[in-house]
Amino acid sequence: MVDYLIVGAGFSGCVLAERIATVLGKKSLIVEKRSHIGGNAYDYYNEYGILVHKYGPHIFHTNSQKVVDHLSQFTNWNAYQHKVLANVDGINIPVPFNLNSLSLIFPHEKAQHLEKLLLDNFGYGTKIPILQLRQSTDGELAELAEFIYQKVFLNYTKKQWNLEPDELDAAVTARVPVFISHDNRYFQDDFQGMPMEGYSAMFERMIGNNPLIDIALNTDYADILSSIQFNKLIFTGPIDEYFNYQFGALPYRSLRFEHETYNVEFYQETGTINYPNTFDYTRRTELKHLTSQKNERTTCTIEFPQPFIIGENEPYYPIPQTYNNDLYNQYAREAEKIEDSVIFCGRLADYKYYNMDQVVARALHIFEKRINI
Ligand SMILES: Cc1cc2nc3c(=O)[nH]c(=O)nc-3n(C[C@H](O)[C@H](O)[C@H](O)COP(=O)(O)OP(=O)(O)OC[C@H]3O[C@@H](n4cnc5c(N)ncnc54)[C@H](O)[C@@H]3O)c2cc1C
Known part of the structure; x- marks a missing residue:
């Protein structure tokens, strides 16, 4: 009982x-x-002693002090600010797409011009959902929005959800906005970290x-x-x-994870790299960037979206x-x-x-x- x-x-x-x-x-x-x-x-140490997130990378971030206080009874934290790059036409650019991404993609003068246009229209530090930016009546902004939509959002969303972006609730596409900022962090929450x-x-x-x-x-x-x-x-x-x-x-989307270990100390330059337009996986995450672990080898998790089938x-x-x-x-x-x-x-x-x-x-x-x- x-x-x-x-x-x-x-x-x-x-x-x-x-x-x-x-x-x-x-x-x-x-x-x-x-x-x-x-x-x-759930996470576990693999055969090489590397901490792996079995069901995909989990990064803790919140604006709720109450939640931090509650969990801190059971863990200390390593400070960690997650950064994501998207591989677009062979170049790794920050995601959410921001003013630094602009400079990496376009020639200097064009990037400067578009940056000014974005700042004049939206102001520094604002986050604009891509579907909203696509509605822009300014021809140059609409063209930029179309570029970002095609190169960063469309195919990633199709892979992840097997749906077009406008078939999902607006809140989903708004989770990764266009960020009018030079801040390359994926999240801006007050508290970001990983359980030690x-x-x-x-x-x-x-x-x-x-x-x-x-x-x-x-x-x-x-x-x-x-x-x-x-x-x-x-x-x-x-x-x-x-x-x-x-x-x-109720419909769900599922994933298949591949955890690969390499004989190098680090495999990629940042925690996660997204592949919107190449490969049949969406992203590759190198756990050691998240967990601050030291090990001569490194493990990455690669995510392959799948239809969910009960059982x-x-x-x-x-x-x-x-x-x-x-x-x-x-x-x-x-x-x-x-x-x-x-x-x-x-x-x-x-x-x-x-x-x-x-x-x-x-x-x-x-x-x-x-x-x-
Ligand atoms: C790939 C991925 C990445 C994510 N990354 C992040 C991130 O970076 N940051 C973040 O904040 N959140 C992230 N999340 C979200 C996070 O995983 C969830 O918010 C959280 O785990 C939900 O906890 P829960 O207890 O509600 O559900 P779950 O963790 O799903 O737990 C439910 C449990 O119920 C069990 N169960 C179900 N049915 C039965 C049954 N019939 N009998 C017995 N047991 C049953 C399941 O086995 C499961 O263990 C991510 C989620 C996924 C899938």
Whole structure:
């Protein structure tokens, strides 16, 4: 008999289990179908002793001091400012496309002229979604927008989502805007860093060795549901799966990762290089840039976008489109009917493209509003 049965040991499940144990002194059982805790943020040391993010590179960044304070109970941080380059016509240019990218692509005088035009129209430090810049009535700005759209956005988006950019919610394309700035950092959040000993060590400190938290790995919750007694269920898996896909399956995009190790100290000049127009992968990330690890070898993760097929691969990205959001809302209405006994929380349960900090903030909010009452 436990107070809470928690499905999923990602950020959502671990943050809630810890709060329930520490603040309420109540017992949870976390059921996780994978062989480890940490969800998609799980990392491990490979055979060469290099820390690898199994499910793709995870960079922590946030403007929420509350989230930083919460996680800092379980980890120290290495300062890290992520930088991304896009390989365009053989040249590596900063992404988000910014004033430095302009100078690398165009001859000096043209770059100076376009920089002035952008500054006069938008001002230094502004971020303009590419689809908005494409609407520009100024001929030269429209031409520049078209160039950036074709060279940096269009094919990357098609590879990543198998959709045209305007088929996605505007919020998705706005995540990587055109940045009227010389700041080459990928994020501008107040806090940016990596857990000093990795994400798995942080999760271990959060929920490992806690007598009030039991963890069942390699276990699908559906297989044990009838044999466990609990007061409340916290579900952080896919909401459509919970309701047996009764309105249809929610679409996701999946990925295949290749982790390659090379006999050189560093393979590329920065954390991530995007390949919008070449290869069938989207990006290559060199982990040592992120983790500040020292090792004579280096490991890169290469991401190949894939269609998501239930039972065959993992649902990584909810696909934010009106139709899918409407479908999710049908499930959300079912969830409301059982809200006294089941709490849905997380990227899969809320069908939202949350970053790690957003998922922690969401779990803390749910704890305060629906559990610690
Ligand atoms: C490739 C990639 C890169 C990312 N990079 C970043 C980044 O750089 N920065 C950032 O802030 N965020 C990033 N994210 C987002 C981040 O991974 C998520 O915000 C976070 O991991 C969500 O946590 P969660 O607990 O909601 O979900 P998850 O981590 O998905 O955890 C859910 C868990 O539930 C388990 N589960 C599901 N169904 C069942 C079942 N039936 N029975 C038992 N267990 C079940 C799953 O196995 C999983 O472990 C990235 C995501 C991806 C996919």
